[in-house]
Amino acid sequence: MKTKAAAPSEKFRTFALVFSLTAVVVYVLCDLLKLPLFTYHPATGRVEWGHALPRRGEGPVMYWYGWLLTTLIAASVMGLLATLLPERVTRRVPLAALWMLPIVAVPIMAYTLMSFWTK
C-alpha cells in the first residue's frame, strides 16, 4: 500500500529553525569571546576543559572542536526549549534571519582572523 510521506511536524519546524539560528549566533560568540567547551592539544592528545593556553613543549592548541561542541549543545538546548513555546510565538521566528545571519557572520569571522591578514 502506498502511503504519503509525513511532513515534518510543527515541533520539528520550531526545533530546526531555532537550532539553526542559535548555532550561527553561538558559534560566532564562541569565537569572539573564546568560549570552547574544551581545548585540544593535537601533538599530545591532551584535552582540557574550557579555554587553555598552549603548554611549553607540547605544540599548538585547537579550540575549534570545543567551539563546535559548545555550539551543538547550546543550539540543541535552545531548539528543544523553543518547542515548549506556543505556536503563536514560534511562528514569529523570522525566516529571513536564516540566510541573513550567516552572511553577517562572514565579515565578523574574517575580522577575528585579522592577525592572519595583517602579517
Add this chain to the structure above:
Amino acid sequence: MDFSVFDYISVNTFWTILFIIHALFAVALLGALTHQAVSVLLPVRAPAAGFMTRFRAVPGAGYATAICVLWVITFLMGAWIYIKYRVYIRIPLERAGFWKTQGFFELKEHLATIGLGLLPAYWYLWKNKAPDYESARKWVTVVLAAFCWFAFLVGHVVNNTRGFGS
C-alpha cells in the same frame, strides 16, 4: 594477532587517503548544491533543451537529504584530518610565512561549521513546499552553495600550497 593499517601503508599514505575521501565527498556535495542553487535562482519554466537548461531543471527537493548527508560526512572527514593539518601542515606554512593562506583556511572552517548549523532549517525548508518558505529556501540554499564553493576552493589552494606527505 594485532592488526595495524600502518603495517601495510605509511602514515603519510593513510592521511592522504583520508584527505582524498574528504575531497571526493566535497566534490559530490559541491555538484549537488550547485545544481540545487541554480535550480532555485534560475528555475526552468519550459521543458529542458540544451545543457544549461537541463542543468537548471533538476528537482531541487530531491537533493536536500543527500546534501545534508554529504555535508555531515565531508565535515566529519575534515574534522578528522584537521588534527594532522594543525601539526604537520599549518606549522610549516607558518614557518614559510603563508599567513593569508592560513587565514582563508580558518575562515573555511568557520563557514563549514556555520553551514553545518544551518542544515536542520535547510532540510525543513526543502521538505515543506509552503509558499511562505520559498524565499528562505532559495537564499539559504544559495548561502550554503556559496560557503561550499569557498571551502572547496580554499581547501584546494591549501592542498596545493602544502598537502599531506609533502
